[in-house]
Structures are given as structure tokens and as C-alpha cells.
Amino acid sequence: xxxxxxxxxxxxxxxxxxxxxxxxxxxxxxxxxxxxxxxxxxxxxxxxxxxxxxxxxxxxxxxxxxxxxxxxxxxxxxxxxxxxxxxxxxxxxxxxxxxxxxxxxxxxxxxxxxxxxxxxxxxxxxxxxxxxxxxxxxxxxxxxxxxxxxxxxxxxxxxxxxxxxxxxxxxxxxxxxxxxxxxxxxxxxxxxxxxxxxxxxxxxxxxxxxxxxxxxxxxxxxxxxxxxxxxxxxxxxxxxxxxxxxxxxxxxxxxxxxxxxxxxxxxxxxxxxxxxxxxxxxxxxxxxxxxxxxxxxxxxxxxxxxxxxxxxxxxxxxxxxxxxxxxxxxxxxxxxxxxxxxxxxxxxxxxxxxxxx
Amino acid sequence: xxxxxxxxxxxxxxxxxxxxxxxxxxxxxxxxxxxxxxxxxxxxxxxxxxxxxxxxxxxxxxxxxxxxxxxxxxxxxxxxxxxxxxxxxxxxxxxxxxxxxxxxxxxxxxxxxxxxxxxxxxxxxxxxxxxxxxxxxxxxxxxxxxxxxxxxxxxxxxxxxxxxxxxxxxxxxxxxxxxxxxxxxxxxxxxxxxxxxxxxxxxxxxxxxxxxxxxxxxxxxxxxxxxxxxxxxxxxxxxxxxxxxxxxxxxxxxxxxxxxxxxxxxxxxxxxxxxxxxxxxxxxxxxxxxxxxxxxxxxxxxxxxxxxxxxxxxxxxxxxxxxxxxxxxxxxxxxxxxxxxxxxxxxxxxxxxxxxxxxxxxxxxxxxxxxxxxxxxxxxxxxxxxxxxxxxxxxxxxxxxxxxxxxxxxxxxxxx
Numbered sequence: 001x002x003x004x005x006x007x008x009x010x011x012x013x014x015x016x017x018x019x020x021x022x023x024x025x026x027x028x029x030x031x032x033x034x035x036x037x038x039x040x041x042x043x044x045x046x047x048x049x050x051x052x053x054x055x056x057x058x059x060x061x062x063x064x065x066x067x068x069x070x071x072x073x074x075x076x077x078x079x080x081x082x083x084x085x086x087x088x089x090x091x092x093x094x095x096x097x098x099x100x101x102x103x104x105x106x107x108x109x110x111x112x113x114x115x116x117x118x119x120x121x122x123x124x125x126x127x128x129x130x131x132x133x134x135x136x137x138x139x140x141x142x143x144x145x146x147x148x149x150x151x152x153x154x155x156x157x158x159x160x161x162x163x164x165x166x167x168x169x170x171x172x173x174x175x176x177x178x179x180x181x182x183x184x185x186x187x188x189x190x191x192x193x194x195x196x197x198x199x200x201x202x203x204x205x206x207x208x209x210x211x212x213x214x215x216x217x218x219x220x221x222x223x224x225x226x227x228x229x230x231x232x233x234x235x236x237x238x239x240x241x242x243x244x245x246x247x248x249x250x251x252x253x254x255x256x257x258x259x260x261x262x263x264x265x266x267x268x269x270x271x272x273x274x275x276x277x278x279x280x281x282x283x284x285x286x287x288x289x290x291x292x293x294x295x296x297x298x299x300x301x302x303x304x305x306x307x308x309x310x311x312x313x314x315x316x317x318x319x320x321x322x323x324x325x326x327x328x329x330x331x332x333x334x335x336x337x338x339x340x341x342x343x344x345x346x347x348x349x350x351x352x353x354x355x356x357x
Numbered sequence: 358x359x360x361x362x363x364x365x366x367x368x369x370x371x372x373x374x375x376x377x378x379x380x381x382x383x384x385x386x387x388x389x390x391x392x393x394x395x396x397x398x399x400x401x402x403x404x405x406x407x408x409x410x411x412x413x414x415x416x417x418x419x420x421x422x423x424x425x426x427x428x429x430x431x432x433x434x435x436x437x438x439x440x441x442x443x444x445x446x447x448x449x450x451x452x453x454x455x456x457x458x459x460x461x462x463x464x465x466x467x468x469x470x471x472x473x474x475x476x477x478x479x480x481x482x483x484x485x486x487x488x489x490x491x492x493x494x495x496x497x498x499x500x501x502x503x504x505x506x507x508x509x510x511x512x513x514x515x516x517x518x519x520x521x522x523x524x525x526x527x528x529x530x531x532x533x534x535x536x537x538x539x540x541x542x543x544x545x546x547x548x549x550x551x552x553x554x555x556x557x558x559x560x561x562x563x564x565x566x567x568x569x570x571x572x573x574x575x576x577x578x579x580x581x582x583x584x585x586x587x588x589x590x591x592x593x594x595x596x597x598x599x600x601x602x603x604x605x606x607x608x609x610x611x612x613x614x615x616x617x618x619x620x621x622x623x624x625x626x627x628x629x630x631x632x633x634x635x636x637x638x639x640x641x642x643x644x645x646x647x648x649x650x651x652x653x654x655x656x657x658x659x660x661x662x663x664x665x666x667x668x669x670x671x672x673x674x675x676x677x678x679x680x681x682x683x684x685x686x687x688x689x690x691x692x693x694x695x696x697x698x699x700x701x702x703x704x705x706x707x708x709x710x711x712x713x714x715x716x717x718x719x720x721x722x723x724x725x726x727x728x729x730x731x732x733x734x735x736x737x738x739x740x741x742x743x744x745x746x747x748x749x750x751x752x753x754x755x756x757x758x759x760x761x762x763x764x765x766x767x768x769x770x771x772x773x
Contacts, residue, residue, distance in 0.1 A: 048450035049443065056439050149544045158549035159487045160466055162500035174474065176446065249442075250470025251500050254546045255463050256438050291440055295432060302430070321395045321435060 020199045022192065039184055043177040051176040053288055058183035059244040061284040062190045064268045065277065066237025071266070072274035073198065074230035075210030076125055077133050080140030081265045084235045086257025087144055088114040088242025090155045093163035093252055103166045103247055107186075111239040117144075118235020119228055126224040141259050148254035160253040163246040179248055186244055190237065194277050197233070206230055210275075271331050273338025282339040290327060294320040385426035386693070386702045388413065389448040389457040391464050396436030398461050400600055401624050401678050405482050406431065408675070408682020409458045411666035416686070418666075422693045422702065428452070434460075438467045449475055455702050456480070456689055462547055465505065472504045477704040478692075478711070480506050480685045482678075484623065485550050486513040489736040490772025498772040504704070506711060506731065508685040509646035510742050510764065512547075512622060513773060516555035516595055518644060518742035518762040519620040523593045524562045525760075526618070537590055538564040539617075541582070541606065542597025543574040551622070554773050555595060567591055576601035583610040591617050599624040604634045611637035618642065627676040631747045631754045638749040642759070645743045647680040647725055649756055654724030684726035687719035688738075735771055740764045 013019045023029035043051060067081045078084075092110035095101050101109065121140035125133055148155045155161050165174035166182055173179045197203045205226045208216035217223050246252045264287065272283020298316045335342050390413065392406030393399050413429045421427050430448070434440040441464035448454040449471075457472070459465050459481035465488070472479050481488075489511055493501030510518065520538065527536045538559045542548025556566045567589050572579050583606070586594060594617045596603055603625045610617065619641050626643030648654050651674070660683055665671050688711075695713050696706035716728040727739040744759040 049447040052443055052446040056443070060439075146544055149546060149549060156499045158546040158552070159485070159497065159499050160546070174470075249467055251466055253462065253466040255466070288439070291437075292443055295440070295444075299430070318395050320433070 022195045022199070036184070036188060040181070043180050048176040051180050053292065055176065055179060055183040055248055057281075057284050057288050058187040059241045059248065060265075060268070060288065061187060061241075061281050062244070063238045063241030064265050064272075064284050065190060065194050065280045066234040066241070067265045068269045068272075068274065068277070068280045069194065069197070069206070069237070070230050070234035072269060072276065072280075073203070073210060074206040074227065075213075076122075076227060076230060077130070077137065078122075078140075078231070078234065079134050079138040079259065079262050079266075080121060080144065081234070081238055082257050082259065082261030082263075083141045083144035084114050084118050084238035085242040085245070085261065085265075086148060086252075086254070087117055087235075088239030089163070089246035089252045089257075090148060090161055090242075090254075091239065092243035093161045093246050094154050096164055097161070103164055104168060107166075107240060107243040107247070110243040111236045114239025114242070115232045115236040118238070119232040122228050122231025122235075125227040125231060138259075141262055145254070145257065148257065155252070155254055158254070160251060161246075162251050163249070165250060166247050174250070183244065183248075186240065190240060191277060191281070194237075198277065202226070202229065207275075267328055269338075271328065271338060273340030276338065276340035278343075279338045279340025282343065286339065290324055291320070294323055384424070385428045386422065386455045387448065387452040388427060388429045388689070389444065389452070389454050390429055390431040391434050391441055391444060391457065391459050392431055393436045393460050394433045396434070398436055398599075400629075401627075402436075402460055404627075404676050404678040405460065405682040406433075407667055408663075408679035409686050411663045412683045412686035412690075413458075414666045415663045416690050422690065423697055425693075425697060425702065434464060436461060436463050438463050442467060442471075445471060449477065455704055456693065456707050458686060458689070459483070469500055469502045469505060473502065475704070476504065476708070478504050478506060478689075478707045480508070480689050482507065482681070482685070484509055484511045484515070486511040486554060486770075487772050491736050492734055493772075494734065495769070495772035502736075504708060506688075506736060506738065508688055508726065508729065508738055509623070509681060510644070510739055511551075511737065513551040513554035513770070514737065514740065514764045515623055515644040515742050516551040517558045517764050517770075518744065519595060519642065520555060520559045520562060520564065520593075521762050521764070522642070522744045522760060523618065523620065524564070527592070532592070535563060535565040536592040537567050539567040539586060539589065539591040539594045540569040540597060541572060541586070541594050542569070543602070544571055545574055547599075548574075548597025548622075550597075551595075552597070554770070564593070570594075572598060572602060572606055574598055574602055576605040579606050579609040580613055582606070583613040583615050586610065586617055587613055587615040591615075593618045593620060596621040596625050598622075600630070603630065607634050607637035607641070620644075624678070626745070626747055627678065628674070628747075628754050628756060629676060631749055631756075635749055638747055638754075641747045643745055643747065645677045645745050646727060646739065647677050647684060648743065648758070649677060649745070650674050650680070652758075656722040656725030659721040660725055680725060684719070684722065687722055687726065688717075688729060691717070691719050735766070737766060737771070740766055 023032060063085050067078060070076050070078055088110045091113045092106040095106040095109055096103050121137060124136040128136060149157060165172050173182050205221045208221055209223060209226050213223055268283040268287045269280055271286055273279025298320060301316055390409055393402035394406055410431050413427060417427045432444040434444055445468055454477060457477060457479045459479045462483045462485060465481040465483035468479065484507055487498050488502045488505045490498040491501055491503040540552050540556065552569065559566050570582050570586060572582050596619055603621060621643040623644050626641060631638045660680055661671060663683055664675055692707045692710035693702050695710035696702045700706050711731045712733055715730055718726055718728050727741050729738045731738050740763060742762050744762055746757050746759050748755045
């Protein structure tokens with residue numbers, strides 16, 4: 001990926017091609033390919049618990065990347081990402097049930113529908129910025145949540161909507177093992193697409209809009225177009241993530257897509273690193289594993305004799321909730337640039353060892 | 358080198374521990390328990406979860422499932438769907454779970470497809486009407502839920518029971534003309550769940566159904582809504598919300614001075630809420646699926662014993678949500694006993710066991726749990742609802758039973 005942060009001295013690039021690679025070095029490329037190949041074997045190596053966590057990482061990661069394109073790369077803000085995620089989930093189920101379109105096709109279509117909705121709610125972005133925009137997108141969250149609860153024809157209202165599993169040529173992807181491959185494929189495609197987007201003209205325009213919108217406009221970048229496009233792409237990603245979520249669970253209820261979810265997406269990209277694609281994935285992995293690790297901590301406690309009394313277990317449950325908040329605060333204080341930045345520092349340390357500067 | 362050896366031995370010990378843990382699960386079955394003790398529904402979730410947890414512990418102390426030990430784990434998922442799914446997958450793939458005690462709409466609905474595929478019965482406290490249609494016979498049912506059970510009447514049926522009571526009450530009071538009925542609640546799946554079904558039945562019973570009044574799920578100032586209730590002259594109002602929002606509504610309407618008979622859903626009324634709401638609680642009507650802690654019924658003795666699991670002093674007064682948790686767990690326990698005698702404790706057999714008995718009351722809980730009648734086509738376990746009335750009474754909260762309403766088992770109401 002073309003790095004947008006400061007580059008260490010001595011790291012020269014002499015051609016545009018070098019400046020534009022998806023993977024910084026051949027080693028990284030090989031490692032990535034090897035990692036994906038290894039992941040392909042995962043259903044034979046690990047149990048459904050880890051698979052379900054990976055599937056969660058996949059659909060949340062895709063949606064979070066969308067938000068990072070909007071917030072981290074274009075410098076806009078959205079507090080309605082959770083609702084867009086939900087819209088994608090319902091849209092895919094709705095397309096499948098009402099029109100009988102195969103699920104595999106419904107997922108990208110749901111992405112495009114969500115894109116349209118996202119662009120509609122992104123319209124204020126051409127006029128307002130910062131906190132004002134945040135509040136305008138907050139409206140999207142509430143309007144869509146209300147819409148899910150009311151629109152019986154679309155979301156099934158309070159009864160929710162059922163979503164069929166993905167099937168290709170009669171093979172039904174309804175187990176964790178099989179859906180894992182769908183999740184993996186979607187994750188890889190969407191992330192490569194995200195990397196590619198960022199090294200294209202449009203991607204550079206996004207960054208220009210973020211860094212200095214006035215200069216960008218002077219250089220001939222249409223601000224409205226790119227702000228709106230960024231909202232569209234961001235919602236597209238959210239829609240794809242949501243659709244995967246729907247067809248994984250097999251059932252969508254209007255209950256889950258709250259403001260809390262939107263905030264959680266923001267937390268993921270802030271922890272991972274704004275304006276970093278690999279950072280997004282790191283943030284998502286972190287946010288998915290954190291409650292599980294804390295939960296297993298509580299579980300270990302329960303195994304001991306003195307720990308397995310309701311008072312201790314309940315107390316730990318509260319501590320667990322607080323710990324999540326605490327970790328986020330610590331991250332913001334000690335690593336405001338996110339995990340991606342910390343990763344780069346660790347890498348540099350070893351690269352230049354023992355002569356780091 | 359030495360360090361390396363130490364690492365290797367510790368690794369071996371850990372793996373040995375892991376395997377030994379699996380072998381010791383010979384004569385035991387695993388039951389997962391999802392609870393919300395720190396999330397948005399915690400204020401009732403905690404009570405219900407305590408009921409389930411104490412029951413599980415009590416069952417284990419008293420012989421388990423006819424000698425089979427009950428292993429269980431309570432996970433506080435804080436009403437977050439991803440964590441509920443992860444917990445479920447962990448239990449299913451690692452612990453060989455045979456049944457699960459769930460909690461609310463969020464986890465129950467997210468798991469419908471998984472539990473149906475894994476053939477794993479779930480006993481939850483999500484009383485959505487659509488969970489009662491295991492075959493998907495009713496066109497309203499979006500997704501058949503063959504492995505979902507709950508103890509008690511669905512939200513729709515409870516509301517129907519209240520409407521039935523209201524119709525009698527109106528006649529008793531000698532009211533003239535059509536009484537007006539209003540649904541009050543947030544535009545959210547949970548308050549909306551019984552809206553349509555209840556309005557339909559209210560119309561049938563001769564009510565004049567008013568447009569629904571929307572109040573937020575969060576506590577706030579609802580005087581405007583109370584004024585509109587006042588101006589529309591509603592006689593009976595069904596409260597679909599729960600917790601703080603109900604308190605705010607009662608207080609606001611008390612200030613405004615509305616003359617309306619409130620009837621809440623099952624989560625909207627218990628002694629703790631009345632204590633907190635204070636003055637406004639006057640003849641507040643709410644449904645329950647069990648008698649109250651202080652009621653003199655034979656089965657309450659067992660409930661008090663179970664309560665001692667987490668409260669050895671026996672002083673704590675449990676709310677009716679707790680008792681419902683006990684009933685839910687004991688129906689599961691007896692189903693597991695039946696399954697053990699009929700081919701072993703597996704999810705499929707437990708499901709069959711749910712259909713094996715008619716007018717079924719768990720042993721020792723007579724008078725506490727209402728008789729259950731589940732069938733393969735119809736998961737409306739109980740079709741009776743206690744109607745209670747609460748009064749604040751200047752700090753001395755009094756809850757009294759008004760009647761035990763029986764709701765028809767109409768085919769059209771299955772899953773709706």
C-alpha cells in the first residue's frame with residue numbers, strides 16, 4: 001500500500017510504480033499470500049468458536065474499512081455507520097425474498113442500495129463540516145433505525161426478516177466451516193479493493209480533501225463530488241458487511257443496529273489507526289478479541305473454588321465492561337495514531353537494530 | 358536450554374490439563390446460560406438470570422438430572438449480539454452443549470437459525486409471538502423457530518389477556534360507550550411486538566383503538582405524550598416499554614393528571630419499579646406468569662430454597678422475573694429427565710420431551726409455574742396470565758392479584 005504517513009529517511013522510491021505498489025515489499029506480499037493460504041486451512045485446524053470470531057472480524061472489518069475511507073482518508077465523519085450496516089443486512093434479505101434474486105448477487109446489490117442511501121445522507125457533507133456534519137449523519141442513524149422498525153414490507157418490522165444462506169450450484173454455505181470461505185474471500189477482495197482505491201486518482205483526491213480542502217479545490221478537485229463519493233463508498237462497504245452478517249445469521253432483527261454500533265465502528269478505526277487499511281483490520285481484530293479474552297479471564301476465575309461464587313463472577317462481569325472502556329482510553333492516550341503506527345515503529349526498530357535512530 | 362525445557366514441560370502440563378478436563382465430563386451434560394447483567398436490559402436481566410443460575414446450582418446439589426451432573430456456565434453478554442454468538446459457538450463446539458438458557462430478543466433471534474440447525478433447544482425470556490410457531494404455519498411468521506421455547510405467554514397473548522381483563526373491568530365499572538385503548542411505547546421491535554395483534558383483539562372486544570403514542574425507550578419528560586393521552590380521553594393504555602421509561606411516563610402523567618388505566622407488559626411492573634416510581638403508581642395493572650414471592654402457594658417453598666443458593670440468609674425478596682427464571686429452568690430440567698429415560702440427553706430428545714406431557718407442572722413448583730402444554734405445532738406453552746395490580750400506598754407497596762385470565766388458542770394467533 002502506498003504509505004501516506006511520513007517515511008523514514010533512506011527509503012527512496014524512484015518510479016511511480018514503486019510508489020504505488022499494493023504491498024510495500026516482496027516479503028510482505030509473500031507473507032500475505034502465505035497467511036491467506038494458511039487461513040484457507042483454518043476450518044480443518046480450529047473449531048467453530050474461532051471460525052465464528054473470524055467471520056465476525058470479516059463482516060465488521062469490511063464495514064470498518066468503509067468508515068476508515070470516509071473518516072481516515074477523506075476527513076469526513078459519520079455517526080450513522082451502524083445503521084448503514086443494518087440497511088445492507090435488510091436490503092440483501094429483502095432483495096432475496098421479494099425478488100428471488102440469488103443471495104450471492106443480493107450481497108453486492110445490497111451494497112449498491114446502501115451506497116445510494118448513504119449518498120443521500122451524505123449530501124449535507126457538501127455544505128457542512130466537522131461537528132455539524134457529525135450531527136447531520138446522526139440523523140441518518142435515527143431515521144434508519146425508525147425505518148427498520150416501521151417498514152414491514154422491507155424489514156419485517158418488529159418480527160424481523162429471515163435471510164437465506166448463500167448457495168452456489170446447490171451447495172449451501174450454512175455452516176461455520178463453509179461460510180468461513182465466503183467471509184475470507186469477501187474480506188480479501190474488499191481489502192485489496194480498498195488498497196487499490198487508495199492508490200488511484202480518486203484515492204489521492206480523498207486524501208487531498210482531507211489534508212487541505214482549499215488547496216484541493218484550487219488544484220481542481222471537485223469537493224462535493226469526492227465528499228459524496230466517499231460517503232457512497234463507505235456505505236457500500238457497510239452494506240456488504242451488513243449483507244454478509246445477515247446471511248451468516250440467517251435472521252435480521254431491527255434491534256442490533258444502534259448508535260452504539262456506529263460508535264463501535266469509530267472506536268475500531270481509531271484504535272487501529274485512522275487512514276490506514278491494515279490498521280483497520282488490526283483495530284477490528286482487537287475489538288473482537290478483547291471481550292472474548294476478558295470473558296475467558298472471567299471463565300478461568302470461575303474454575304477456581306474461591307472465584308466461582310456469584311458475587312465474584314458478577315463483579316468481574318462489570319469489571320469486564322469497564323476494562324473495554326479503559327483499554328480504549330489508554331489507547332487514545334498512549335497510542336493516538338493507532339495500532340498501525342505502533343506496528344510500524346516495532347517493525348522499524350527491528351529493521352534498524354541495533355542502529356535505530 | 359533449561360528455559361526451553363521448562364517451557365516444554367509447562368506446555369505438556371497445560372495440554373494434559375486440557376485433555377483431562379474433557380475426559381472428566383463423562384456423566385455430565387452442559388447447559389449454557391446467556392445473561393445480561395451489565396447491559397441495557399440488566400435491571401430485569403439480572404433478576405431473571407439469578408433465577409436461572411440459582412436453579413441450575415440447586416438442581417446440581419440435589420442429584421442433577423437423575424444422577425447426571427449438570428455443567429453450566431453463565432456468560433454475561435451485555436446484550437451484545439456478537440458476544441452472544443461467540444459464546445454460543447464456543448459452547449456448541451467445545452462443551453457439547455445440549456440445551457441453552459437464553460435471555461432477550463437480541464440473542465434469541467440472532468441464534469434462531471443456528472439452534473435449529475444444531476438441533477439445540479433454547480429456553481429464553483424473549484416472549485415474541487413469532488417464536489411460538491415452530492412450523493411456520495402462520496403467514497405472519499418470518500422465520501420458523503422449531504427449537505425455541507419459553508415459559509409464559511407471548512407478549513401478544515399477555516396483551517390480549519390484559520385487554521380481556523380491561524373489557525370486563527369496563528363493564529364492572531359501568532362505563533358507557535366504547536372504551537378507548539391506546540398503545541404506548543417506543544418505535545422499537547420490543548414494544549411493537551404485540552401492537553398489531555393486541556389492537557386487533559381490542560377492536561374485536563369493542564374497544565375504540567386510538568393511534569399509538571410514541572415515547573422513547575429512555576427515561577425523559579413525557580408530559581406532551583401524557584397530554585395527548587388526556588386529550589384523546591384514552592381509558593386504557595398498554596405500556597410497551599420497560600424500566601426507567603415507564604417510571605418517567607407514570608410520573609409525567611401523574612403531573613398532567615391523566616385519567617387512564619395503565620396496563621404494562623411483563624417487564625414493566627415489579628415491586629422494585631413501584632418502589633422507585635413512588636406516588637404515581639396507583640392501580641397499575643400488569644401481567645405475570647407466576648405468583649409473587651409473598652403469595653401462599655405450595656411451590657413457593659421450593660423457590661425459597663433455590664433462592665438460598667445466592668442469598669443464604671433467605672432475606673432477599675425476589676421479583677417475579679426471578680421466579681419465571683426458576684420455572685424456565687425446571688421445565689428444562691424435567692424435559693432432560695424425560696430425555697434421559699428415552700434415549701439419552703440430547704437436544705433432539707429434549708425437544709421431544711417438551712411435547713411428552715400435557716398440563717405439565719414441574720414437581721415441587723405446584724402453584725408457582727402455570728401448566729405447560731407444548732406441542733409440535735404450537736409452542737404457546739402456557740395460555741394463562743395472572744393479572745396483578747400494584748399500588749404505591751405511600752411507600753408500603755401492595756401488589757394484589759386481580760384475576761387469572763385464560764387466552765384462547767386460536768389458530769390465527771399462532772406465531773402472531
